[in-house]
Every structure is written in C-alpha cells, then in structure tokens.
Amino acid sequence: MRRLLICLMALAAALSATLPAFGHEMSMAEMQLRETRHGEFLWQWGAGEKRPIAQDLTPVWPQACAAEATMLRCGEAGLAGTLSVRGVGERYSAAVVRVFWLDGQTRVYTLTKAQPSVQLYGAADDPRGMGEIASAYTLLGVEHILGGIDHLLFVVGLLFLVGFNRQLVLTITAFTAAHSLTLASSALGWLTLRAAPVEATIALSIVLVAGEALHQRNTAARRWPALVAFLFGLVHGLGFAGALQEIGLPENHLLVALLTFNVGVEIGQLMTVGACWCLWRLASRWPAARRMRTALLYMIGSIAAYWSWLRITAVLA
Structure with a gap:
C-alpha cells in the first residue's frame, strides 16, 4: 500500500506540472464583425493562445456575402442568411461571434459542434427562437x-467526504443552489469579483474537502457537509459566471440562456456523480480496491495544492 501511495503521489506531481492552473477554462474563439456602412463589415478573429485561430476555424459566410481579407461585403441585403464556422468543436469548444451594428447595438452569437451555424437577419433584431438558444446554452453548460477539472475534483471530494447515502442528496443540492445563486448574480451584473481570488479559493476548497475526507474525526465539515458545500458553491458559481461572461448572453431570451446554461452544468454534474457511483459499486466487490481511497484523496489534494500555490501567486503578483 505504501508503494502504491508513493507512486500515486508521484503521478499527482507529474499531472500538476501538466494541468493548467486555471482548470475550468473553456477553449473559446472570438470573432468580431463591425459594420462600417450598410452591408459592409470589418471582421477579425481574436488572438489565439498558441497559434492563429484561422488555422483551426473557417467562417462560412451567408451566400450574398463576399470576404476580402478583413472586409466583408454583403450588399443591400446586409448580413442576412446562414453563418457557420467549420472546425468548431475540435480545438475550440465554441466560437463566439460579436456583431457591432451601425446603429450602436451589439449582438452575440455562440456556435458549438452541436449548433455550428446561426441564422442572421441583416439587422440588430435577433429573432432566434427560444429553443435554439436553450439548446446551445445547455450544451455549453455541460x-x-x-x-472543468477543478469543479469536478471538488464534487468528487464531496463524494469521498459524505459517501453515497441520503446525506449526499442534501449536500449536492446545497452546492447546486449556491453556485446557481452566484452564477445568476454575476451574469446579471449584480455581483462582481476579481477572477484571481475566486480561482484561488476554488483550488483551496478542493484541498480542504480532500483533507477532511482523509480522516474520520467528527469535524464541522463532517457534521454539516451541506453547509461546506453551500459556502464553497458560492465561489464555484463565480467561476462558472466567468466562463459565461466570455461566451456572452443574448439580449433577447437572456434569462433562458442563463437558466439553460445552469441546467447544462447540473446535467454534467449529475453525469459525474453517476459515473462515480458506478465505479464505487464495481470497487465495492473487491476489498483490495478500498485501499485506493487514501491514495486517490492524496492525489486530488496534491493537484489542488499545486493549483492553490499558482493561483495565490497570481493574486499577489
């Protein structure tokens, strides 16, 4: 067992060196189109992290539009028709298209692998249906x-702390309620905090939960795990909101987009809990597998401690 623990600690150290400090960032690509006069737009991709976005994504403009370098000409009909992006869902999980219209209005469209195209209507009016927006934002939430490796590790840590029993339902519900509250508050502009302290606190929450799950002492976290999940869930919700701010919210059906993004997050969270339950059922058949519990918690805690060090350094820098 000791040798296994040492090996897993070494593996955690190796993973920490390769995993990013900000474990839940989405790979987002952003395109801007700015109308200079009716039917003419300046367009460009944002800066890619390692290489130009144009190497991975190719816009397919509406049929009446013609692109020349950074100029898009659509004629009298304006920017009307189907806009799609080839390659979305591969290197980039989503492409955000921001259109700045001549009258000063702005519209944001989000394209994903499941919904790689959007219908444009030549003006700032955005008559996309509620179902179309709900589908896109649910998928983005999932x-x-x-x-989001850090969010998932926190959920797994809660499972180790509480176990698969009735108390787990209350704990997961508290976590859900808390991050839903701060996600909505931040997305709607009611609450704003700097990203760096939020990220550092998320990493520290994983360290705390992993540490509490390692021993059997009757601490506050063991007596009231739902309270711990709720308090840290408030911080995790701010992390979700940061991703949602990068994606953008449509002005029409804003609440639908916000709600369905949160629903997508919950679907992904329940998928994680379900997968862990299946693994737990399989492992319960082999007594030797129970010895892995301590090693896995040390592994989770080590990765989170590495993230904490990096993120606290970013706060102080």
Missing part, C-alpha cells in the same frame, strides 16, 4: 462542467 461542456463547461465536464471540462
């Missing part, structure tokens, strides 16, 4: 939580 992608975000499943790609």
Whole structure:
C-alpha cells in the first residue's frame, strides 16, 4: 500500500506540472464583425493562445456575402442568411461571434459542434427562437462542467467526504443552489469579483474537502457537509459566471440562456456523480480496491495544492 501511495503521489506531481492552473477554462474563439456602412463589415478573429485561430476555424459566410481579407461585403441585403464556422468543436469548444451594428447595438452569437451555424437577419433584431438558444446554452453548460477539472475534483471530494447515502442528496443540492445563486448574480451584473481570488479559493476548497475526507474525526465539515458545500458553491458559481461572461448572453431570451446554461452544468454534474457511483459499486466487490481511497484523496489534494500555490501567486503578483 505504501508503494502504491508513493507512486500515486508521484503521478499527482507529474499531472500538476501538466494541468493548467486555471482548470475550468473553456477553449473559446472570438470573432468580431463591425459594420462600417450598410452591408459592409470589418471582421477579425481574436488572438489565439498558441497559434492563429484561422488555422483551426473557417467562417462560412451567408451566400450574398463576399470576404476580402478583413472586409466583408454583403450588399443591400446586409448580413442576412446562414453563418457557420467549420472546425468548431475540435480545438475550440465554441466560437463566439460579436456583431457591432451601425446603429450602436451589439449582438452575440455562440456556435458549438452541436449548433455550428446561426441564422442572421441583416439587422440588430435577433429573432432566434427560444429553443435554439436553450439548446446551445445547455450544451455549453455541460461542456463547461465536464471540462472543468477543478469543479469536478471538488464534487468528487464531496463524494469521498459524505459517501453515497441520503446525506449526499442534501449536500449536492446545497452546492447546486449556491453556485446557481452566484452564477445568476454575476451574469446579471449584480455581483462582481476579481477572477484571481475566486480561482484561488476554488483550488483551496478542493484541498480542504480532500483533507477532511482523509480522516474520520467528527469535524464541522463532517457534521454539516451541506453547509461546506453551500459556502464553497458560492465561489464555484463565480467561476462558472466567468466562463459565461466570455461566451456572452443574448439580449433577447437572456434569462433562458442563463437558466439553460445552469441546467447544462447540473446535467454534467449529475453525469459525474453517476459515473462515480458506478465505479464505487464495481470497487465495492473487491476489498483490495478500498485501499485506493487514501491514495486517490492524496492525489486530488496534491493537484489542488499545486493549483492553490499558482493561483495565490497570481493574486499577489
């Protein structure tokens, strides 16, 4: 067992060196179109992290539009028709298209692998249906939580702390209620905090939960795990809101987009809990597998401690 623990600690150290400090960032690409006069737009991709976005994504303009370098000409009909992006869902999980219209209005469209195209109507009016927006933002919520390693490690830590019993339902519900509250408050502009302290607190929450799950002492976290989940869930919700701010919210059906993004997050969270329950049922058949519990918690705690150090350094820098 000791040798296994040492090996897993070494593996955690290796993973910490390769995992990003900000474990839940989405790979977002952003395009801006700015109308200079009726039917003519300046367009460009934002800066890619390692290489130009144009190497991975290719816009397919409406049929009446013609692109020349950074100029898009659509004629009298304006920017009307189907806009799609080839390659979305591969290197980039989503492409955000921001259109700045001549009258000063702005519209944001989010394209994903499941919904790689959007219908434009030549003006700032955005008559997209509620179902179209709900589908896109639900998928984005699922992608975000499943790609958010730090959020998932916190949920797994709660499972180790509480176990699969009735108390787990209350604990997960408290976490859900808390991050839903701060996600909505931040997305609607009612609450704003700097990203760096939020990220550092998220990492520290994983360290705390992993540490509490390692021992059997009757601490406050063991007596009231739902309270711990609620308090840290408030911070995790701010992390979700940061991703949602990068994506943008449509001005029409804003509440639908916000709600369905949160629903997507919950779907991904329940998928994680379900997968862990299946693994737990399988492991319960082999007594030797129970020895892995301590090693896994040390692994989770080590990765989170590394993130904490990096993120606290970013706060102080």
